[in-house]
Amino acid sequence: MRTVYLYHLLYLLLLVAHLCSVSxxxxxxxRNCNQTPFCKRARSRKPGSCSLIAADVAIAxxxxxxxxxxxxxxxxxxEPIKPLILSLxxxxxxxxxxxxxxxxSLDPPKKRFEVADVIVPEFLDKKLWLQRFSKETIDGDSEDSSVVYLSDGFEVVLRHDPFEVYVxxxxxxxxxxxxSHGLFDFEQLRVKKEGEDWEERFKGNTDTRPYGPQSISFDVSFYGADFVYGIPEHATSLALKATRGPGVEESEPYRLFNLDVFEYIHDSPFGIYxxxxxxxxxxxxxxxxxxFWLNAAEMQIDVLGSGWNAESSISLPSDQNRIDTLWMSEAGVVDAFFFVGPGPKDVVRxxxxxxxxxxxxxxxxxxxHQCRWNYRDEVDVEMLFPNPEEMQKKLAAKGRHMVTIVDPHMKRDESNHLHKEASNKGYYVKDATGKDFDGWCWPGSSSYPDMLNPEIKSWWAEKFSYENYIGSTPSLYIWNDMNEPSVFNGPELTMPRDALHYGSVEHRELHNAYGYYFHMATADGLVKRGDGKDRPFVLSRAFFSGSQRYGxxxxxxxxxxxxxxxxSVPMILTLGLTGMTFSGADVGGYFGNPEPELLVRWYQVGAYYPFFRGHAHQxxxxREPWLFGERNTDLMREAIHxxxxxxxYFYTLFREANMSGIPVVRPLWMEFPADEATFSNDEAFMVGKSLLVQGVYTERAKKVSVYLPGRQSWYDLRTGTIYxxxxxxxxxxxxxxIPAFQRAGTIIPRKYRFRRSSTQMVNDPYTLVIALNNSQAAEGELYIDDGKSFEFEQGAYIHRRFVFSVGKLTSLNIAPSAPGNSQFSSNCVVERIILLGHSPGPKNALIEPANRKAEIELGPLHLRGGNSPDVVTIRRPNVxxxxxWTIKIL
Incomplete structure (x- = not known):
């Protein structure tokens, strides 16, 4: 479905006027690391500098x-060092x-912030209550270490002296x-003494730091590792490059600090949204x-090159492929999770x-999705869209939907009733003096709802009811932008670190989760407006761990x-690995004017993004696809087709992600974890386990190198040619x-009847494309539900597995029995079955249990642009x- 976006709220209640341009x-x-005191301090520490030992070990x-x-x-x-409390x-x-x-019990100046609403409640119910631990002497240690059971095959060691934790x-x-390298450091909260200066200054902004330095840093080592991945969001390679160490040109650490960065540069560890x-x-x-470190403060992470720890006096087990990292955060607590895999899908799960x-x-x-920021002022919007409700209904009648922007900042104007209500109720984030924080954003002087407060999140959600959100309809959905939060006159274009939230939490402690809480409240609002029946669609620019639950x-x-x-490809792959499977990049680029060739190539890659949207700056x-001449329009139309x-197939993969977390678009090594040639390949990617896509990333390219992993063959998606x-x-x-291939041994469901929207395709028949392997076998799945409601959670869906073996295709139900009346049905049929790589000779097909025959056509077959040999097509089986059912080829 082509979703229409408008960059303003079109008379709707939460109007956000984007009145100025950006640079x-x-x-x-x-700031860089040297301008960030906690990062500079942590990087200067030497291996073995941690003097802490574990004492009074017990079970509680x-x-x-x-x-x-x-x-x-x-x-x-x-200064005396107070004991820290460790729990495993x-x-x-x-x-x-x-x-x-x-x-x-030692009465710290305040409770350090622990990030709320990220860990799901059902995880806490999976705790295994430890009853005992054993003692073990590690070579060279003067004290025993404590060992506890983790799972079959794994255990946890708490080394006492020197302090260390490992699996x-x-x-x-x-x-x-x-x-393992003794880099742990934990700066404890203090009460300022006379004469102490804890303030930090940057670009004319002063951070009062009322509790002094409170950073945490430590080293984490991964054993048997060739590469490390993750920690988005950065515009850089999938496999993370070393930032320090012998033979490595020292660079900035990978920064995790949500920022509104206009026209960010590629190949950089700089943190963005x-x-x-x-x-x-x-x-x-x-x-x-x-x-995983559950911490929402600014974080900097070094990937340390081989041999960086040569000065360490600690005896460590040798491991040729160990990768060491240094994690540094400005505030918070240590709340860390270790995942043992052993496979990539296991770790994601x-x-x-x-x-x-x-x-x-x-x-x-x-x-x-088709989108553009192009309406410059309220008069322009009013002339174009005098009746937003009627416009939405007309679009909905064609099966289309609309998305409008809702930003967190609210204009400080007494005529703005939302601002007046929020101000009167004390719902805004406060500045360091306790007054409503006043920052500058699109409407000018603005304040920001304190989404840490559950009462304010509920208040915000209620504003999306049809009664409150004047002019909205059920086909209207939301885009949360600028929710890092963006503050044009703030330090680093964001909120000051000493601003105050609910419970006296400093902004520095939760900064990276602010957009997450805003996203959560908006999604909850869309669910409430539909009485809990329909799934929301909320697009967000800022995100944090857990954002995958909301949009x-x-x-x-x-x-x-x-x-x-x-x-864009490694960025999206990294997001998928870390839970954010529904992600994409602005096709064509948000800034600048792409040449037609670049735009066409971007559509060809973007068609495989989980989130597929064309979008541009005002x-x-x-640059809508129909503005570049007939030939280029045809090419972009074909990519969209x-x-x-x-x-x-995509919807089936989204359901797989919903069940297991396994991303829709995934690195090659996730499907081929033993193939070293895939470990650093981020030009190609898998869509599910069945499709491999290789982008074309250079101008006027005539050839491209494509590595096809595995022992099985691959079939060109257009021509059916075998590789x-x-x-x-x-x-x-x-x-x-662009090159795209179906993996031998897979079955992919498709729909070939093109409509003006996805909604109009719902009742269209299916085609099953079967790519046979060397054993003349294949399998695949199809998931179907009503496409919009939460009824699937009560079992209202269809889930089929298709298996081709020994010349027979079988359709099997793999959905559990639905309780009560939670049923979903479909009258759709399979209108065609295409077999790639089938042995020659079949003449007809027998359908059971109907006991009827279906027509067979022998190749070649026109597969949207190519002629394929060795193709068998079963026409009109209409199962x-x-x-x-089963279909046996005779």
Missing amino acids: SWKREEF DGDLIAKLIPKNPPLEEQ SVYQDGILRLKIDEDP REKGGKRVVSLN GSIPFMIAHGKARGTSGF QYISVTGAPALPQLFSTAY AVWTGDNTADWDHLRV DTKR VRYTLLP KGGVTHKLEVSEES GIADD
Whole structure:
């Protein structure tokens, strides 16, 4: 479905007028590590500098607990170090949780912030209550270490002196460790003494830092790893590059700090709109592991090159493929999770069990979106859209939907009744003096709702009712922009760190989660407006761990150049690995004017993004697909047609993500975890397990190299031509398409009847494309529901598995029995079955249990642009998509 976007709210209640233009990114507006005191301090620490040891180890409330105390008492002139409290909790599926915080019995100046509403309640019910622990002497240690069970095959070691936590296989090989290099540091909250200056200044802004430095840093090591991935959002390669170490040109750490960055640059560790502090390691020898730090303060992460720890005096087990990292955060607590895998899909599933599964989107939102910021003022909007309700109803009658922007900032104007209500109720974030924070954004002087407060989140959600959101209809959905939050006159274009939230929480402590809470409240509002019946669609620019439960994201203000097309793929792959499976990039680039060739190539890649949208800035030339001449229009139309053909497959993958967290679009190594040639490949990607797509990222390209992994063959998606797996192919490319292949041994459901919207395709028949492997076998799945409601949660859906083996195609029901009246039915049929790579000779097909024959046509077959040999087509079998049946080729 083509979703119509308008960059204003068209007379609707939450009107946000974008009245001024923006400039491109200026590096000097943002801090680097040397200008960020906590990062500079942490980077200067030497291996082995942590003097803490674990003492008083015991079991309490099902956890292993200990005190972290200095091994040697501080000198008289030094500030006393208060003990920290460490707890280790074990959960089902091999997940370890480590918490370290100040001891509340020692009366710290305030409670340190712990991020709320990210961990899903059902995860807490999976806790395994520890009953005992064993003692073990580690070579060279003067004290025993404590060992507890994690899962079959894995255990957790708390090393006492020096303090260290690691997960190991029961055979003794390490998987993930924390503080193996003695870099742990925890700056405790203090009360300012006379003469102390804790203020920090940057670009004319002063941070009062009322509780002093409160940063945390530590090293994390991944064993048996060849590469590490994750920690979005950065415009850089999928496999994270080393930032420090011998032979490495030192660069900035990977920064996690949600910022409104105009026209960001590619190939940079600089943080942009979202932050997910989750890293995945993968290697051929050991497999996959992961580490997640639930912390919403600014974070900086170094990937440390081999040999960086040569000065360490700590005896460490040798592991040739170990990757070391340094994690640094300005505030918060240690609330960290270790995931042992051992496979990539296992680690993703383990992470999702903590932070929640991706929402199943409405079907319309998985199709093509057309968008542009182009309406410059209220008069322009009024002339174009005098009756927004009538306009929405006309679009809805054609099966189309509309999305409008709702930003967090509210204009400080007494005539604005929303501002007046929020101000009177005390619903705004406060500044360091306790007054309503006043920042500058699109409408000018603005304030920001404090979404940490549950009462304010509920208040916000109520504003999306049809009664409150004047002019809205059921076909209207929401886009949350500028929710990092963006503050044009704030430090680094965002909110001051010493601003105050509900419960006296400083903004520095929750900054990266502000947009997440705003996204959550908006999605809840759309659910409430429909009495809980319909799924929401809310697009968000800012995000955090858990955002996958509430909607889609995109990669922000990219640029119309080949480098940004290229980097969009690793950015989207990284988002998928870290839970955000419903993501995309602005096709064509938000800034600039793409040449027709670039725009066509971008549509060809973008058709495979999970979130597929064309979007542009108001200062660019108009670039709707029909404005570039008949030939280019045909090419872009064909790219969009590819997406619509594959909508049944995409929707099935979104359901898989909803169930398991496994992303719709995934790196090659997720499907081929033992193939080293895939580990750093981020030019090609998998769509599910059945499709491989290779982008074309250079101008006037005539050939492209494509590595096809695995031992099975691959079939060209357009021509059906067979290519051998495990080989790099140098292929000629035309302007008509980019290389895309169906994996042998798979079955993909498609729809070939093109309509003006996805809604109008719902009752169209299906085509099953069967790509046979060397054993003349294949299988695949199809998931169908009503495309919009939550009834699927009560079992109202169709889920089929198709299996082709020994010359017979079988349709099997794999949906559990639906309780009560929670049923979903479909009258759709299969109108065609295409077999690629079938042995020659079949003459007809027998359909059971109907006991009738279907017509067979032998290849070649025109597959939207190519002629394929070895094709068998079963025409008009007309079997019900929801029924049990078999078709035997005779």
